[in-house]
Amino acid sequence: MLEKVYPPFIFNEFDRKNKFGLFMDVEKVIYSGVTKFQRIDIFETKAFGKVFTLDGVPMTCELDEFVYHEMISHVPLFLHENPKKVLVIGGGDGGTVREVLKHPSIEKVIMCELDEEVVEATKKYLPNLSYELNNPKVHLVFEDGSKFIKNFNNEFDVIIIDSTDPTEGGGGALYTESFYQDCFKALTENGVFTAQTEEPFIEKEWMIRAYKRISSVFNVAKLYLGFVPEYTPGTWSWTFASKNIDPIKDFNPEKVRNFDKELKYYNEEMHVASFALPNFVKKMIKDI
Amino acid sequence: MLEKVYPPFIFNEFDRKNKFGLFMDVEKVIYSGVTKFQRIDIFETKAFGKVFTLDGVPMTCELDEFVYHEMISHVPLFLHENPKKVLVIGGGDGGTVREVLKHPSIEKVIMCELDEEVVEATKKYLPNLSYELNNPKVHLVFEDGSKFIKNFNNEFDVIIIDSTDPTEGGGGALYTESFYQDCFKALTENGVFTAQTEEPFIEKEWMIRAYKRISSVFNVAKLYLGFVPEYTPGTWSWTFASKNIDPIKDFNPEKVRNFDKELKYYNEEMHVASFALPNFVKKMIKDI
Numbered sequence: 001m002l003e004k005v006y007p008p009f010i011f012n013e014f015d016r017k018n019k020f021g022l023f024m025d026v027e028k029v030i031y032s033g034v035t036k037f038q039r040i041d042i043f044e045t046k047a048f049g050k051v052f053t054l055d056g057v058p059m060t061c062e063l064d065e066f067v068y069h070e071m072i073s074h075v076p077l078f079l080h081e082n083p084k085k086v087l088v089i090g091g092g093d094g095g096t097v098r099e100v101l102k103h104p105s106i107e108k109v110i111m112c113e114l115d116e117e118v119v120e121a122t123k124k125y126l127p128n129l130s131y132e133l134n135n136p137k138v139h140l141v142f143e144d145g146s147k148f149i150k151n152f153n154n155e156f157d158v159i160i161i162d163s164t165d166p167t168e169g170g171g172g173a174l175y176t177e178s179f180y181q182d183c184f185k186a187l188t189e190n191g192v193f194t195a196q197t198e199e200p201f202i203e204k205e206w207m208i209r210a211y212k213r214i215s216s217v218f219n220v221a222k223l224y225l226g227f228v229p230e231y232t233p234g235t236w237s238w239t240f241a242s243k244n245i246d247p248i249k250d251f252n253p254e255k256v257r258n259f260d261k262e263l264k265y266y267n268e269e270m271h272v273a274s275f276a277l278p279n280f281v282k283k284m285i286k287d288i
Numbered sequence: 289m290l291e292k293v294y295p296p297f298i299f300n301e302f303d304r305k306n307k308f309g310l311f312m313d314v315e316k317v318i319y320s321g322v323t324k325f326q327r328i329d330i331f332e333t334k335a336f337g338k339v340f341t342l343d344g345v346p347m348t349c350e351l352d353e354f355v356y357h358e359m360i361s362h363v364p365l366f367l368h369e370n371p372k373k374v375l376v377i378g379g380g381d382g383g384t385v386r387e388v389l390k391h392p393s394i395e396k397v398i399m400c401e402l403d404e405e406v407v408e409a410t411k412k413y414l415p416n417l418s419y420e421l422n423n424p425k426v427h428l429v430f431e432d433g434s435k436f437i438k439n440f441n442n443e444f445d446v447i448i449i450d451s452t453d454p455t456e457g458g459g460g461a462l463y464t465e466s467f468y469q470d471c472f473k474a475l476t477e478n479g480v481f482t483a484q485t486e487e488p489f490i491e492k493e494w495m496i497r498a499y500k501r502i503s504s505v506f507n508v509a510k511l512y513l514g515f516v517p518e519y520t521p522g523t524w525s526w527t528f529a530s531k532n533i534d535p536i537k538d539f540n541p542e543k544v545r546n547f548d549k550e551l552k553y554y555n556e557e558m559h560v561a562s563f564a565l566p567n568f569v570k571k572m573i574k575d576i
Contacts, residue, residue: 019313020335022520047308047490064489064521067566201352201517202335227515227523227566229489232310233352234522235515269564276561278355278515278553 018202022058022232024048031125035117042125048230052093052126054118054164060093061230065129068196070266071226071274072238073099076158076192078255078271079245083157084108087186089145089174091162092118094130100160101132102261109138112149116142146173152186159183161195166206175210180217184243193218193241200225200281201233211285214239222247223285224274226265240275247275306490310346310520312336319413323405330413336518340381340414342406342452348381349518353417356484358554359514359562360526361387364446364480366543366559367533371445372396375474377433377462379450380406382418388448389420390549397426400437404430434461440474447471449483454494463498468505472531481506481529488513488569489521499573502527510535511573512562514553535563 028044041053049062060068073096077083084107088096092113100109111133113119119140122130132138141148145163161183163174173179174195183193197210207223215221218241228236240247253268277285316332329341337350348356361384365371372395376384380401388397399421401407407428410418420426429436433451449471451462461467462483471481485498495511503509506529516524528535541556565573 018335020333021311023309023311025307045308047306066568201515225515227489227513229521229523232522233517234520235517264568265566267564267567267570270566273561273564276555276557278558279555280354280552282555 020202020232022230024051024058031121033117033121035115037115040118040121042121050126051230052122057165058230059164060095060126060129062128064227064229065093065095066264067226067228068231068236069095069099069129070263071224071236072096072160072162072194072196074256074263074266075224075238075240075247075271075274076160076194077103078252079192079240079242079247079250080157080190083192085156086110086158086160087112087149087152087156088160088162089149090114090164091160093122093126094119094133096160096162097135097138098129098132100158101135101137102259102263106137109135110141111138112141112143112145114142114144144173146176146179146182149179149182149186154188155186157188157191159187159191159193161193163196165198165203166210175206175213177213177216180214180241184217187243189243190245191242192245194238195241197223197237197239199231199233199235199237200284201235204284207237208284211237211239214241217241219243220246222275223277223281225277225281226274248272308490308520310518312339312346319409321405321409323403325403328406328409330409338414339518340410345453346518347452348383348414348417350416352515352517353381353383354552355514355516356519356524357383357387357417358551359512359524360384360448360450360482360484362544362551362554363512363526363528363535363559363562364448364482365391366540367480367528367530367535367538368445368478371480373444374398374446374448375400375437375440375444376448376450377437378402378452379448381410381414382407382421384448384450385423385426386417386420388446389423389425390547390551394425397423398429399426400429400431400433402430402432432461434464434467434470437467437470437474442476443474445476445479447475447479447481449481451484453486453491454498463494463501465501465504468502468529472505475531477531478533479530480533482526483529485511485525485527487519487521487523487525488572489523492572495525496572499525499527502529505529507531508534510563511565511569513565513569514562536560 024045030042051061086109088111198207221241256268312333314331318330339349374397376399486495509529544556
């Protein structure tokens with residue numbers, strides 16, 4: 001899948017298909033391995049620090065991992081009055097769990113990741129991301145999240161879908177309407193949900209499709225955006241959804257101001273600002 | 289300067305220095321020329337449409353030029369009660385002038401661009417950007433903006449600095465404190481100023497430096513951000529400045545809602561949202 005062009009540069013199939021991409025100079029290959037599901041590589045780069053790739057596609061990197069992980073976690077968490085039980089689907093690098101556990105009310109986080117070897121590699125090579133995966137509040141499950149979710153009914157205060165990109169064609173089980181319905185069912189009445197939903201400039205069809213499917217299942221569904229350099233073209237979207245919580249009307253900025261953990265990206269203004277959408281994005285998701 | 293590696297890809301010196309960059313598959317070279325100041329290339333690409341480069345660095349492209357041009361123009365323009373006289377320094381592709389002239393109160397736009405051949409090339413090959421450069425309200429001047437600005441005192445309602453990147457070392461005459469002082473002098477009492485000020489992830493030193501210098505000259509100076517895929521790493525900053533106008537307190541969203549021209553990015557929520565800054569950016573510009 002990943003061609004042997006590194007060093008010096010990372011290229012991948014996604015880049016070739018879209019005929020553009022980010023290149024990064026690989027200074028050192030830290031780890032390479034092939035699992036039952038995919039190829040894992042961890043590179044050292046100058047501009048992005050350590051970069052973790054699956055099948056050659058950057059999943060996370062030291063330069064900006066905090067943006068993605070803070071935005072997928074704190075946006076829903078600050079919208080729940082007293083989040084105790086969280087389900088993370090995907091999220092093998094541990095960055096999302098690390099952010100979730102900054103909230104002192106959390107009692108239990110189940111992280112359901114398909115590929116156990118991803119967790120092994122990140123525990124070993126990316127400790128700044130994965131260090132909370134050994135926290136006793138965290139329960140790791142290695143199976144297909146789209147099957148695992150079917151076990152629950154009215155169970156979780158927060159569900160976070162921290163998945164890889166949809167694949168060509170079907171897009172994968174974590175992007176289907178029936179999966180989102182299972183998430184709805186697994187969520188408590190005041191529960192909150194967030195999924196990563198791709199980007200609006202190039203591969204916009206997947207963003208629109210994911211948003212549309214989530215909207216058709218949940219009473220409230222709102223797209224929000226952030227700056228993530230490692231995910232070309234540098235703009236990323238997530239979709240917040242719930243049964244009755246509105247991400248703006250029900251947001252209490254005071255809670256964020258009084259938060260005593262250090263955050264590098266998220267703050268009370270960014271919470272609100274990230275739900276403001278450029279006209280071309282509004283149009284894209286209105287026309288569906 | 290630009291190495292002959294295209295087709296298939298654009299690489300440039302900036303990319304090599306930072307050891308990362310955006311690559312774009314060049315489907316066709318539309319125009320190449322060397323002027324007294326720089327090398328111009330216009331490429332056809334799949335993902336970004338037509339791309340205009342100076343010394344191999346993308347300046348503007350069809351995919352997302354509207355983001356940069358709307359954000360550098362409408363943010364200051366909507367903050368002036370009745371803008372009539374505008375100075376654009378740089379802006380050779382014409383995109384900024386196109387946006388400025390959407391405001392019906394405008395009587396005169398002076399565009400001061402260093403390189404006449406840039407304007408000739410964009411008039412010929414990028415008509416969607418440059419079509420307003422022939423508008424009788426527009427006066428083109430081809431000289432060094434840092435010298436031209438010295439001719440004016442209390443003259444312009446709006447000044448927009450649409451410059452190329454600072455160069456290694458000095459950074460160029462359009463990034464000096466004395467240039468910003470000349471802009472301050474050339475601005476009317478209720479005048480508004482915006483400059484492009486680079487990005488906060490990789491080459492952040494220039495963003496901090498430009499912001500710092502502008503802040504030291506103007507009474508009000510506020511950084512704002514937007515999504516610009518073509519400018520790696522995809523996040524871009526501008527700095528708004530004025531003698532007394534605040535970009536949030538003095539903003540009237542009603543004016544934007546009643547605007548009858550089509551805008552693809554800018555709207556009243558994006559105006560406010562773009563001034564919200566992530567914690568790491570706040571910290572960067574506070575520590576100066």
